[in-house]
Amino acid sequence: MAGDKTTAAPDGVAQETDEMLAAFQARIDADERIEPDEWMPAQYRKTLIRQISQHAHSEIVGMLPEGNWVTRAPTLQAKAILLAKIQDEGGHGLYLYAAAETLGISRAEMIDQLLSGAAKYSTIFNYPTLNWADIGAIGWLVDGAAIMNQVPLCRCSYGPYARAMIRICKEESFHQRQGYEIMVKMAQGTPEQKRMAQDALNRFWWPALMMFGPSDKDSKHSAQSMKWGIKRVSNDELRQKFIDVTVPQAEYLGLSIPDDQLEWDEESGHYRHGPIDWDEFRRVVSGDGICNRERMEARRNAHENGAWVREAALAYAEKRRQRAAQAAE
């Protein structure tokens, strides 16, 4: 269009005119879903690949802290539930890798980015699981925070991500309930069990709050992601909602939230909380948390040990392709 300003798309993909960007924004504002074969700004695609792949990596790395307790679950039933939950997380990772692949990145590239340290995964999974109540705390707090963050993603403007999130959220709700049930058992058990439950809450509370990402003033992607309908609610708003629903749950358990500045604010109708240690968040994001190295080593080993499975699957696919070609001759 004459006089229309063009914007160089990142990575030299294509030219994007103001008119194209405005038409795209109008679709977002009309609450339409964007599908893989439709035009989208390169930066929208790039943002989605970053967020969805980080999310997928988090689900896969997130299997490790819980996997640590499979052989030590206190009963056969507890073990069966834990195994089912961990398998669900693996399934979430696969749906999410598949959703990201619709944007033109391969699964192998995403895995390379994780293993090279170029891609992030949630900070929460760099904390150790030291006692059985940690498995309860992960379901209650980590899955609880995940649901709070992910329910709005069911309305994400990108169709494949939004649809994957619907099923994921249903499963995360079950995970949250099973975690809270463990916490109830531990908190209402012997004094030693209650002490373990309090210890788990003490260690997982602040890392769970960090799952929502930096505060709104420091979040570099939020404004654009919200404009594009990728994120629907800001990091701080979601964190506040999580605190507001979780504090009464801790009270029911008879456990104390490890924040001496936490107080109910009648006027705003919200809990006010103490400062979050953003230095710790930045350390863990940049690879220096308690378990970062262990987690990456576990993923690298799993990838190397699984090489023969990938090779066998590819060889099988090639064989089928050759047979089909012969049959067609």
Ligand code: FAQ
């Ligand atoms: N950890 O500008 P923002 C789960 C990064 S799944 C690590 O605010 P954005 C299930 C961020 O990527 C848990 N990195 O970014 C489960 C960005 O990176 P960049 C995962 C973080 O994207 C339960 C930079 O900081 N959930 O728990 C974190 O707009 C139990 C600047 O931040 C999802 O991924 C963090 N906590 O907002 C599994 C949900 N926070 O650009 C097993 C989808 C921020 O420097 C057991 N993701 N960063 O490379 C999202 O909603 C968003 O990506 C946010 C961050 C909210 C995480």
